Amino acid sequence: MTTRALRFTKGHGTENDFVLLPDPDGSISLAPSEVARLADRRAGLGGDGVIRVVPTALAGVPEVLDQAAEAHWFMDYRNADGSLAQMCGNGTRVFAAYLRREGLERAGEFAIATRAGTKRVRVSTGPDGEELYAVDLGPWRLAEPDVAARDGSDALVKVDDHEAVPALSLDLGNPHTVVVLPDGRELDDLDLTRAPHVQPAPLEGTNVEFVSPLGDGHLRMRVHERGVGETRSCGTGAAAAALAVRWWAGVRETGDVWRVDVPGGTVHVRPLPEGRVELSGPAALVADGVVRL
Numbered sequence: 193m194t195t196r197a198l199r200f201t202k203g204h205g206t207e208n209d210f211v212l213l214p215d216p217d218g219s220i221s222l223a224p225s226e227v228a229r230l231a232d233r234r235a236g237l238g239g240d241g242v243i244r245v246v247p248t249a250l251a252g253v254p255e256v257l258d259q260a261a262e263a264h265w266f267m268d269y270r271n272a273d274g275s276l277a278q279m280c281g282n283g284t285r286v287f288a289a290y291l292r293r294e295g296l297e298r299a300g301e302f303a304i305a306t307r308a309g310t311k312r313v314r315v316s317t318g319p320d321g322e323e324l325y326a327v328d329l330g331p332w333r334l335a336e337p338d339v340a341a342r343d344g345s346d347a348l349v350k351v352d353d354h355e356a357v358p359a360l361s362l363d364l365g366n367p368h369t370v371v372v373l374p375d376g377r378e379l380d381d382l383d384l385t386r387a388p389h390v391q392p393a394p395l396e397g398t399n400v401e402f403v404s405p406l407g408d409g410h411l412r413m414r415v416h417e418r419g420v421g422e423t424r425s426c427g428t429g430a431a432a433a434a435l436a437v438r439w440w441a442g443v444r445e446t447g448d449v450w451r452v453d454v455p456g457g458t459v460h461v462r463p464l465p466e467g468r469v470e471l472s473g474p475a476a477l478v479a480d481g482v483v484r485l
């Protein structure tokens with residue numbers, strides 16, 4: 193058996209953590225078992241996801257080739273279990289931070305190719321001089337608009353022996369199911385060590401967000417991610433959570449920006465015109481090295 197040595201960078205966005213693998217000539221191919229090994233927190237480097245950083249034109253992924261003219265770099269995203277995911281909101285910020293640090297993108301605004309289409313990133317400076325990243329996640333939609341309009345929800349979610357709770361399914365490029373729990377303590381008490389039971393069961397699985405509204409435009413969220421388990425943050429999940437609460441409660445009159453607190457920090461969500469949505473927050477690169485596979 194041959195051993196491969198791969199360069200890596202480890203980073204996180206509100207503690208949703210990723211192993212980034214630079215692949216400038218498109219030569220790295222990873223089996224799901226290799227991804228799972230890299231993401232393993234004991235036998236590997238550890239991460240909620242593994243991201244190959246590859247030129248869009250060289251990625252070997254035909255469905256993203258048409259993005260190459262606008263987005264030079266493709267975020268090739270895998271969940272910790274080795275499965276492919278179309279999108280990762282926190283991942284786009286960490287990916288952008290990596291491109292900037294490496295001098296692969298120098299402008300304050302640039303585009304990233306993903307399996308869910310091209311995402312535009314805007315870089316700004318936060319109050320303590322830190323870089324913040326706002327990502328236009330693109331169009332979102334209710335997965336079952338007719339059912340949701342008729343019943344106010346389109347799914348039921350059950351966690352262990354709790355009662356099933358009505359939920360809303362949203363498509364942010366990847367699938368989400370959002371549940372609102374009125375009581376904050378209930379949110380802390382949830383056991384998310386096993387996947388919540390969603391009915392009807394989505395064919396390709398779903399990320400499940402549990403939300404507790406804290407007041408005007410302010411939410412607390414925990415998430416069980418498809419292909420991972422409970423994580424300390426999920427960017428597309430935070431956007432889904434804010435959009436679901438907005439759909440249920442109505443647009444805020446005091447400004448349509450939503451603060452979402454997750455166990456790993458805080459992100460902000462801003463609905464944009466034409467059914468788009470923006471996610472903003474920090475990104476950190478914490479280590480670089482070489483890993484042997």
Ligand SMILES: N[C@@H](CCC[C@H](N)C(=O)O)C(=O)O
Binds near residue numbers: 241271
């Ligand atoms: N953590 C991500 C979402 C990653 C993909 C997800 N687990 C899926 O399978 O859809 C985010 O920040 O959006």
